[in-house]
Amino acid sequence: MTDRLLALTLFVRVAHTGSFSRAGKDLGLSQPSASRHIASLEREVGAALFARSTRAVVLTEAGADYLAKVEPALAILEEATQAVHGKGVLRGVLRIGLSPSMAIREVIPRLPAFIAKHPALRIDLAMDDGRQDLIRSAIDVAIRSGKLEDSSATLRRVGSNPLLIAASPAYLKRAGYPKTPNDLSGHPVLIGVPGSNGVCCFEKNGRTVSIKVEAPLSGNINEAAVAGGVAGIGIVACSLWGCRAELKSGALVQILKDWNMGAAEVNAIFPAGRGAKLAARAFVEHFAKNLKTNP
Numbered sequence: 001m002t003d004r005l006l007a008l009t010l011f012v013r014v015a016h017t018g019s020f021s022r023a024g025k026d027l028g029l030s031q032p033s034a035s036r037h038i039a040s041l042e043r044e045v046g047a048a049l050f051a052r053s054t055r056a057v058v059l060t061e062a063g064a065d066y067l068a069k070v071e072p073a074l075a076i077l078e079e080a081t082q083a084v085h086g087k088g089v090l091r092g093v094l095r096i097g098l099s100p101s102m103a104i105r106e107v108i109p110r111l112p113a114f115i116a117k118h119p120a121l122r123i124d125l126a127m128d129d130g131r132q133d134l135i136r137s138a139i140d141v142a143i144r145s146g147k148l149e150d151s152s153a154t155l156r157r158v159g160s161n162p163l164l165i166a167a168s169p170a171y172l173k174r175a176g177y178p179k180t181p182n183d184l185s186g187h188p189v190l191i192g193v194p195g196s197n198g199v200c201c202f203e204k205n206g207r208t209v210s211i212k213v214e215a216p217l218s219g220n221i222n223e224a225a226v227a228g229g230v231a232g233i234g235i236v237a238c239s240l241w242g243c244r245a246e247l248k249s250g251a252l253v254q255i256l257k258d259w260n261m262g263a264a265e266v267n268a269i270f271p272a273g274r275g276a277k278l279a280a281r282a283f284v285e286h287f288a289k290n291l292k293t294n295p
Contacts, residue, residue: 003037005077006027006037007037007038007040007041008041008070008074009027009074010023010024010027010029010034010037010038011038011041011049011066011067011070012067012070012071012074013026013027013138014034014038014050014057015050015059015063015067016135016137016138017137017138018056018057018058019057020034020035020038020057021034026093026138038050045062045066047060047062047063047066048060048062048063049062049063049066050063075276075277078092078277078278089118089120090118090120090121090278090279090282091120091121092121092122092279093121093122093123093124094121094122094123094124094140094141094277094279094280094283095124095126095137095138095139095140096123096124096125096126096139096140096141096142096143096283097126097128097134097137097139097141097142097143097144097269098125098126098127098142098143098144099127099128099129099144099145099221099222100127100128100129100221100222100223101129101221101222101223101241101242102143102145102241103125103127104223105241105242105244105245106241106291107125107143107287108125110286110287110290110291110294111123113286113290114282114283114286118279118282121279123283126139129220129221129222130220134153134269134271135271139271140270140271140276140277140279140280141268141269141270141276141277141280141283141284142268142269142271143158143266143267143268143269143287144266144267144269145161145239145241145264145265145266145267146193146264146265147264147265153269153270153271154269154270154276155267155268155269155270156267156268156270156284156288157265157266157267157268158266158267158268158284158287158288158291159265159266159288159291160263160264160265160266161239161240161241161242161263161264161265161266162239162240162261162262162263163193163237163238163239163240163261163262163263163264164237164238164239164240164243164254164257164261165184165189165200165235165236165237165238165254165255165256165261166229166235166236166238166243166246166247166252166253166254166255167229167234167235167236167252167253167255168229168230168231168232168251168252168253169250169253170232171229171232171233171234171235172253172255174232175187177255178235178255178256180256181200181202181209181211181256181259182209182211184200184211184213184235185211185213187213187234187235188213188214188215188216188217188233188234188235189213189214189215189234189235189236189237190215190217190218190224190225190228190229190233190234190235190236190237191213191215191218191225191237191238192222192223192224192225192226192236192237192238192239192242192243193222193237193238193239193242193264198212198213198214199211199212199213200213200237200261201261201262202256202259202260202261203259203260203261203262204258204259204260209259213237215228215233215234216233216234217233217234222238222239222242225237225238225242226238226242226243226246226252229243229246229252230246230251230252235255236252237261239263239264268284268287268288
């Protein structure tokens with residue numbers, strides 16, 4: 001990589017991470033070396049691109065304008081370089097933002113064929129059940145389930161994830177089998193669906209029922225709720241993708257099957273203001289296609 005291209009790539013990385021040391025590490029540079037490259041770039045363009053303090057590194061107005069022009073150009077250059085290397089050959093790092101449950105249960109099992117097809121590409125999974133700052137976290141594409149906040153980001157719908165409730169056979173034998181949504185009021189219900197606020201909604205024959213539930217155990221990731229359900233602590237409310245393996249093995253049994261709890265839309269999110277990487281588009285295409293052929 002030429003010094004000029006390295007400086008521009010480093011500039012984009014610092015803009016997204018807010019850190020010279022982290023951006024430098026991503027590109028194999030020390031913090032002092034990264035700072036020198038950016039200082040040289042600022043002298044060349046004749047403007048300060050970052051405002052620096054002991055607590056943060058943020059873009060100046062000139063830096064934000066420069067980023068808006070440079071980043072799409074770098075994306076085009078990267079795609080052109082990969083095309084020269086050979087059609088379909090992907091290189092570099094693809095950073096994917098997603099929840100731990102989504103990564104472990106749905107994405108990683110579908111990666112072998114993609115990795116085999118693109119051996120020069122390294123995949124970095126940024127796993128977090130919370131809503132990530134995709135730009136600051138330097139994420140190329142995120143896979144998210146559920147309602148999304150208004151955003152100028154580019155979305156592609158890749159699937160639909162049905163919601164359900166389930167419990168272990170041992171729990172149902174001990175506590176009884178709920179026949180209607182209202183019966184849930186006598187059971188602890190562990191929530192594995194982010195943003196539900198402890199409310200489970202059901203629909204049947206045009207009738208809608210909303211039930212406020214609670215349990216002695218709570219956590220901020222789906223896996224905690226599912227593990228609690230398998231352990232017999234209570235009923236678990238989650239998505240099909242979040243407990244598919246446990247339903248298949250019999251560790252959990254779906255209940256109230258004749259009531260519809262809706263589904264969470266699953267989207268691929270390409271961060272706002274960024275030219276989507278060729279690798280990001282290729283991964284989403286692979287994932288969406290595999291979901292349809294191997295649900």
